[in-house]
Amino acid sequence: MSDHPIVIAGGGIGGLAAALTLHQVGVESVVLEAVREMRPLGVGVNLQPNAVRELYDLGIEESELAQLGIAAQEWALVGLNGSEIYSEPRGRLAGYRWPQFAVHRGKLQMLLYEKVLQRLGPGAVQLGARVTGYRVTSDEAVTALVAHADGSASELHGRLLIGADGIHSVVRAQMHPDQPPIHWGGKMMWRGVTWGRPIRTGSSFVGLGTHEHRIVFYPISQPDPRTGLSMINWIAEVALSDSDDRRLSGWFRQVPVDSFLHRFAHWRWDWLDVPALIAGAQSAFENPMIDRDPVETWVCGPVGLLGDAAHAMYPTGSNGASQAIVDARVLGAAICEHGVSSRALASYDAKLCGPISKLILRNRSEGPFGLLNIVDERCGGVFDRIDDVIPSWERAAFMADYRAAAGFALEALNSAPPILPAGARVARAPSLSATSG
Numbered sequence: 001m002s003d004h005p006i007v008i009a010g011g012g013i014g015g016l017a018a019a020l021t022l023h024q025v026g027v028e029s030v031v032l033e034a035v036r037e038m039r040p041l042g043v044g045v046n047l048q049p050n051a052v053r054e055l056y057d058l059g060i061e062e063s064e065l066a067q068l069g070i071a072a073q074e075w076a077l078v079g080l081n082g083s084e085i086y087s088e089p090r091g092r093l094a095g096y097r098w099p100q101f102a103v104h105r106g107k108l109q110m111l112l113y114e115k116v117l118q119r120l121g122p123g124a125v126q127l128g129a130r131v132t133g134y135r136v137t138s139d140e141a142v143t144a145l146v147a148h149a150d151g152s153a154s155e156l157h158g159r160l161l162i163g164a165d166g167i168h169s170v171v172r173a174q175m176h177p178d179q180p181p182i183h184w185g186g187k188m189m190w191r192g193v194t195w196g197r198p199i200r201t202g203s204s205f206v207g208l209g210t211h212e213h214r215i216v217f218y219p220i221s222q223p224d225p226r227t228g229l230s231m232i233n234w235i236a237e238v239a240l241s242d243s244d245d246r247r248l249s250g251w252f253r254q255v256p257v258d259s260f261l262h263r264f265a266h267w268r269w270d271w272l273d274v275p276a277l278i279a280g281a282q283s284a285f286e287n288p289m290i291d292r293d294p295v296e297t298w299v300c301g302p303v304g305l306l307g308d309a310a311h312a313m314y315p316t317g318s319n320g321a322s323q324a325i326v327d328a329r330v331l332g333a334a335i336c337e338h339g340v341s342s343r344a345l346a347s348y349d350a351k352l353c354g355p356i357s358k359l360i361l362r363n364r365s366e367g368p369f370g371l372l373n374i375v376d377e378r379c380g381g382v383f384d385r386i387d388d389v390i391p392s393w394e395r396a397a398f399m400a401d402y403r404a405a406a407g408f409a410l411e412a413l414n415s416a417p418p419i420l421p422a423g424a425r426v427a428r429a430p431s432l433s434a435t436s437g
């Protein structure tokens with residue numbers, strides 16, 4: 001049995017960012033990760049400027065992020081007629097002090113994993129260690145129950161347990177035993193990656209179609225200097241009329257592209273061939289549009305939730321990974337202020353749970369893609385001049401409102417002090433020493 005000040009369940013982007021942040025402020029932790037082997041799974045994710053800022057503050061360099069993907073330059077919505085509905089610059093081009101990056105999710109996770117091993121030591125992440133539950137013994141003492149891949153079981157004591165174990169979180173299920181089942185939004189997404197020629201700015205996020213039927217794509221690599229081709233991440237999305245339980249349990253299930261290609265068969269313009277884009281991938285991941293109803297708190301005594309375990313949301317706002325990183329930093333700041341204590345968790349909860357719960361609901365109504373709903377409501381998605389349907393000031397106001405809700409409003413972010421000032425350390429160093437036996 002080992003003791004650590006903080007036990008983290010889950011070595012995804014949230015859990016690893018938390019381990020790095022805690023180490024930075026002088027608190028050691030151990031990450032228990034269910035998979036036996038870390039592999040770069042997934043396809044594209046966006047890192048919004050607020051999350052990139054935090055990664056820089058964690059000592060991750062711009063050149064390292066540039067190896068995982070590409071700085072995003074534009075976000076654009078296009079109607080089924082191929083005409084632009086809205087576009088805005090992104091990252092530094094938009095005036096942010098930090099870029100926005102479109103990266104490969106698995107490569108980002110591997111970078112964070114390697115940083116944790118380098119900085120905390122090789123024992124900091126235990127693989128093949130699935131947390132099955134916990135026992136709270138006092139306000140400052142919790143035991144994580146662990147099932148190991150070799151069939152053995154163990155218990156790990158800590159002052160705090162952080163559940164960063166994703167949308168199917170075991171920690172959350174125990175904390176909120178009456179939570180409703182996963183919520184399905186009636187849509188299915190298929191995600192894949194195809195080598196292709198980037199369009200528009202060369203690093204544009206493009207959402208094309210209607211709110212019920214669309215394709216989203218953006219490059220997640222620099223163009224190959226020889227071919228000019230980039231890895232294009234795409235998400236093909238349709239509303240389904242039936243709610244099929246089997247689909248809801250699937251989460252990044254691999255399927256052949258032929259299983260859904262027909263739904264986009266006629267989506268061809270002179271500047272874009274969607275069937276070719278989809279068919280260019282060997283296979284795709286089927287991913288239902290699911291989230292969880294917000295809960296009233298992410299904390300119970302010495303146990304807290306972080307990342308998707310706290311706030312699984314639709315990817316419409318491209319901010320799930322970004323928010324997991326920000327959570328880790330806010331947690332680190334609370335621990336600096338209050339020590340390794342349930343008071344720190346309560347302070348973290350008070351800062352984030354309310355506003356991020358609102359963001360979950362906002363992403364349910366399509367997040368920034370809500371502009372497509374407005375266009376559909378007003379003209380059925382068919383227009384000659386977009387200004388006749390929704391004036392430019394209304395489009396800009398809609399998007400500014402979303403950025404503010406998601407924590408990356410331009411002026412507010414640029415002028416905000418860092419979540420964790422450089423050199424910040426925990427006020428009272430925890431006295432628990434790591435022992436094994």
Ligand SMILES: Cc1cc2nc3c(=O)[nH]c(=O)nc-3n(C[C@H](O)[C@H](O)[C@H](O)COP(=O)(O)OP(=O)(O)OC[C@H]3O[C@@H](n4cnc5c(N)ncnc54)[C@H](O)[C@@H]3O)c2cc1C
Pocket residue numbers: 009010011012013014015032033034035041042043044045046105129130131132164165166167168169170191252306307308309315320321324
């Ligand atoms: C395999 C995978 C692929 C993904 N691909 C994409 C993608 O392509 N695009 C995208 O936008 N989002 C993707 N996501 C989701 C995205 O990573 C998250 O929305 C976001 O990064 C928040 O991260 P998180 O760390 O909170 O959760 P997650 O990324 O889900 O990480 C949770 C981690 O906890 C581990 N875990 C789960 N249960 C337990 C347990 N009981 N005990 C110990 N460990 C446990 C999981 O193995 C995982 O490593 C993917 C998630 C996963 C797990």
